[in-house]
Amino acid sequence: MTSIYTNGDNPHFQYVLGLGDDALILGHRWSEWLSKGPNLELDIAASNLALDLIGQADLWLSYAAELQGEGKSSDDLAYLRDTHDFRCHWLTEQPNTDWGLSTARMLMFSVYQYIRYERLVNSSDERIAEIAKKALKEVTYHRRFATEWTMRLGLGTDESNRRLQKGFDTLWRFVPELFETTAWEQELADKGIAVASKDIEAEWTEVISAILAEADITMADTAGKRVIGSRHDGHHTEHLGHILAEMQFLQRAYPTAQGATW
Amino acid sequence: MTSIYTNGDNPHFQYVLGLGDDALILGHRWSEWLSKGPNLELDIAASNLALDLIGQADLWLSYAAELQGEGKSSDDLAYLRDTHDFRCHWLTEQPNTDWGLSTARMLMFSVYQYIRYERLVNSSDERIAEIAKKALKEVTYHRRFATEWTMRLGLGTDESNRRLQKGFDTLWRFVPELFETTAWEQELADKGIAVASKDIEAEWTEVISAILAEADITMADTAGKRVIGSRHDGHHTEHLGHILAEMQFLQRAYPTAQGATW
Amino acid sequence: EEGMAEFQARIDRDEFIEPKDWMPEGYRKTLIRQMSQHAHSEIVGMHPEGNWVTRAPTLKRKLILIAKIQDEAGHGLYLYSAAETLGVSREELVRQLHAGEAKYSTIFNYPTMNWADVGAVGWLVDGAAITNQIPLCRCSYGPYARAMTRVCKEESFHQRQGYEALLEMMKGTDEQKKMVQDAFDRLFWPALMMFGPPDSDSAHSSQNMAWKIKRFSNDELRQRFVDATIPQAEFLGLKIPEQIKWNEETGHYDFGELDWDEFWDVVKGNGISNDDRMNARNEALEDGAWVREAAAAYAEKQRAKSKAA
C-alpha cells in the first residue's frame, strides 16, 4: 500500500534528498552533543562530525533543490518540510541516550555512508560524483573515529562493553531499513546514477562483523528481516517530529524573515 | 533599564496575561508527566493537575485577549507568541528533573496561586473574580496534593528526603521573582483589580515554612534577594524557548489552518 | 467433574461468576491472560497518544487529549483491579509486561506520525476496541463484565471525539486533509488486526465461547467493524482503499486478505515503535521506584504512629 506522501514523481530528486536528509539528521544528532561530551577532546570531535555532516547536507540538499526545480534552497528543504516529507533513515533519528549508542550508530552509519559514497564517486551524475568525492574524505575519518571508539568501549571496561553492546542492541532493528531498495532506486542504479542499497549489504555486514568481533561485541543477524513502513512513504520513528519542532522553530515562527537575513 | 519587549501600555491585559501564562506553562510541565509517572495513580493525578491548569489558562487567556482588544483568541495568545512576550514566572518553566522537583515546585506554586486566587476572588474586576473563584477550588486540591506528597517524600525514605530537598534547593532561586511587584501592578492593586505580589510574601513564607518544618525539609531564606531581569521585560530562563518550540510547532508549521479546524 | 458441570450450567443460565465462586483453572488462567493483556494495552496505549500531548495544536485539543490519556490510565487501573480478583497481583502483572512475558495490543507498536493520528486512534483504535468489548459487557465473569461496561462507555466517548476531530480537520487546509488520509491509510489495517488472527488460525476459541469469555469470533467482529467504519470514512470524505468493496449479496464490505505476516512480525517486536514503548514503560517504572518506596515507607510510618497512639 502506498502512502499519500509517497513521491515517486522525481526519483532523482528523491534519491539526492535522502542522501541530504541522512546527513542533516545525523549531523543534528551530533550537534546535540556539543558542550555535553565526556571531555573537551570529544566535544571537539563531535563538533567535527556535526560540521562535516551538516556541510554534506547543505551540498546534497542544494543539489536536490535544483533537481526539484521549484526554486527552493537547501534551507527551504531543511527547515520547511514536515516529517512526512523527510527521507532520512530511521537509524539517524534515534536519540543520543549515551556515548555508547552514539558510537554504535556512528559505526553502523559511517560504514554505510562510506560504502555508498565510495560507489557514488563513480556516479554517471557528475554532481553526485563530485559531492560524494568530497564527502568520502570526511566519512573516511568518521569511520576511523567510530572504529577506534568501538575498540575503546568494547575492550575498555566491563561497563563500557555493556553500554556499547546495549547501544548496538537498541539499533539493530534499524539495520534492515538501510538496505531496502525501491524499484525506482534500482532503476537509478541501473542507469549508473545511484547505488542500490541492497547491493551494499554484504560488504557492510562483512566490515561491521570484523570490527565487532575484534571489539568483543555481539552482532545480531538482521539479514532478511522485514521492514514495516518506509521512509519513502513518509514513515518515521516518533523522534523525528521532536527534532524538527526544535530545529525548525525560528523559520516557522518568523516566516517572513528571509534566509539571507538570519 | 527597560526592555524593547516591555509592554506597559495595557497593565490590565498584562496582569491577566501573566495569570494565564503561569497556568499554561505549569500545566504544560505537568502534561509532560503523562504516561511517565511513578505509578498509574500518579499518572492520573498529573493529568488532573495539567487539566485544571490548562483549563485555567484558557479562561485567563481568553479574558486577556478581550482586554487586549485585537480580536485574538486564547489559542492565538498561547501558540503565536515567542518567549519575549510570555509573562509566566520562571519557576513554572523549570524542567521536571524528577518527581521530587515537580513536587517541590507544585508546593511552592500552588500555595502561591492559592493565596493569589483567594484574594482575587474579591477583585473589583468581576471577570477576574469569577475565574479566580472557579480556579480556587482546583488549586485548593493542588495545594493539598502537593502538601501530602511533600510529607510522603520528606518523611518517606532517606533518598526521597534527599531528592525532595534537592528539588527545593534547585528552585529557591526562583522564589524572589514570585513577589516582584511592578509599579503598574501596584496601581492595579490600589484600584482593587489585582493583588500586589509583594503583599502575599509573608503569608506564603509562613505557610511554606510550616509545611517544610513538618516534612523535615530545610527552607532557604530568600527574602530580599535581588531579581536580575524581569518577566515583564520578556526575560526568561532558557527552558521556555524549548517548551514553546515543541508546544507551538503545529500552529507555526501550518499557519493557514484555522483554530477551529484542528 | 461435577463442579465443572455445575459451573457450565451457571454460565449457560447467564449467571455471573464472582471472585469467590469456584471456577476451573483454565477459566481463571484464560481470564487473567485476557484481562491483563487488555490492561497492558491501555497502559502502553498511553504512549503513542502521549507523543502528541506537548504538541497539541490548541488548548481545547490539548485538554481533550490529556483527558483521554487519563481515562486510559483509569481503564488500566480498573482492569488490573478486576484481574486481581482472580488472585494475581498488579505487581506481578506489571512484572510480566516489563519482562516481555505478557502481550499488549500490537497496534501500539506503530508510531503516531502526525496530529491526525490522535483523532484516528480515537476513531479506529478505540472503535475497534469497543467492537471487541461490547460483547464482553455480557461476559460470564462479573468483575470483568462490569469493568467492560464502564470502559466501553468512556471509549465510545473517545471514539466520537476522535471522529469529530477528524471531521474538523477535513474542513481545513489541504495539508490537514492529507494528514487525515495518511493516518487512515496507516492505521486502518492494523486496526482490523486488533481482532486477532483469522478464525481459521485461532486457538482456544470454542472453549472460550462456551465459557462466554468470548461471544463472537474474530472474523465476525472484524466484519462488524469494517461495516461500521467504511461509511464513516466515506462521510469524512476519505479515499477508501481499492480492495474494499460493498458486496450486495452478503450485505457486507469485502476487504480481502490482511497482511498477517506483518501482524506476526510486529507482535514479535519488529514494529517501528516496539522498543520505544517498552523503553518508555521501563523508564517510568525505574525512575519512579524511589517514589513508590517513599510512599510505602511513609504509609508504614503512619500506621506505626497511629498504632502507637
Added chain:
Amino acid sequence: EEGMAEFQARIDRDEFIEPKDWMPEGYRKTLIRQMSQHAHSEIVGMHPEGNWVTRAPTLKRKLILIAKIQDEAGHGLYLYSAAETLGVSREELVRQLHAGEAKYSTIFNYPTMNWADVGAVGWLVDGAAITNQIPLCRCSYGPYARAMTRVCKEESFHQRQGYEALLEMMKGTDEQKKMVQDAFDRLFWPALMMFGPPDSDSAHSSQNMAWKIKRFSNDELRQRFVDATIPQAEFLGLKIPEQIKWNEETGHYDFGELDWDEFWDVVKGNGISNDDRMNARNEALEDGAWVREAAAAYAEKQRAKSKAA
C-alpha cells in the same frame, strides 16, 4: 631576594618567563588563577551559545555556530595546557570549577534569550574578551602569551562573524531588528562588567602590572571597549542607551556608573542561569565518567600489550 630581583629584571627587559624558569610563588599562583579562570570561561561559555545550536535558523548559521563553540572548546584546551606548565593538572582545575572554588566570566550566567544573542555574544562578549586579551599577547609568561595570540586571532574572527550576523538581521523584518536591539540592551552592560570591578576597588593590580600579567587597568580597557563598540552599534542602527554620551573634551564616551551590585549578585550565583551552567557542566562530567575510564583502561591495555610484544 636576589632571585626575585633578577626575575623582575627579566620582566622589565620584556623577556618571556618559561615553565622551567624560577618564578615567585605569587606569580605562579596569580597566573594559575587567571589562566584557569579564563579556561573555565571558555568552557562554560559553550553553554549559552549551545542553547541555540539545535535551533539555528539556517544551515549556514548552524555551521558557523558549531564551529565557534568548537573553537571555544579548543581555547579551553590550550589554556588548560598552558596552565599545566605551571604545575597544576587539568583534572585539578576542572575539579575546582565543579566544586565552585574557581570562577568564570559571569556574563555566561545570563541566559541567551533570542537568536540575536548568538550574534551579540560574538560581537560584544568576544569583543570584550579580545580587548582584555590583546595586551596579554605580550604578557610576561611565555606559554600564556602564545596561547593568547592564538585565541585572540580566532576570537577576532568570531567577533566579526557575530557582528556580520547582526548586520544581516538588521536588514530583515521588524521582529528581527527588535531581537538585535533586545540582545544589545541585555548584553551590553554585562559585557562592560567583564573587565572587572572599577580600578578603585580592584586588588592586586599594581603587583600584576609590575609582573606584566596585567598591562592596563580594568577601567582603561573598559573605556577602550566602549569607545570601539558604540560606533559599531550606531552603524548597526541600534538605539544607544541615553546615559552614553560622546565627551568632546576627553575624546571618549561617558557611560555613567555600572550596576556593580548586580555584578556581585550574579557572581555569587544569583543570575538567571548560574545553576543551569553548573548543572550542565556537572552532568557532562558525570555522564562521561565511564567513557573516560574506558578510554584510560583501553590505553593501559594497549600499553601492556605493546610492552609484552
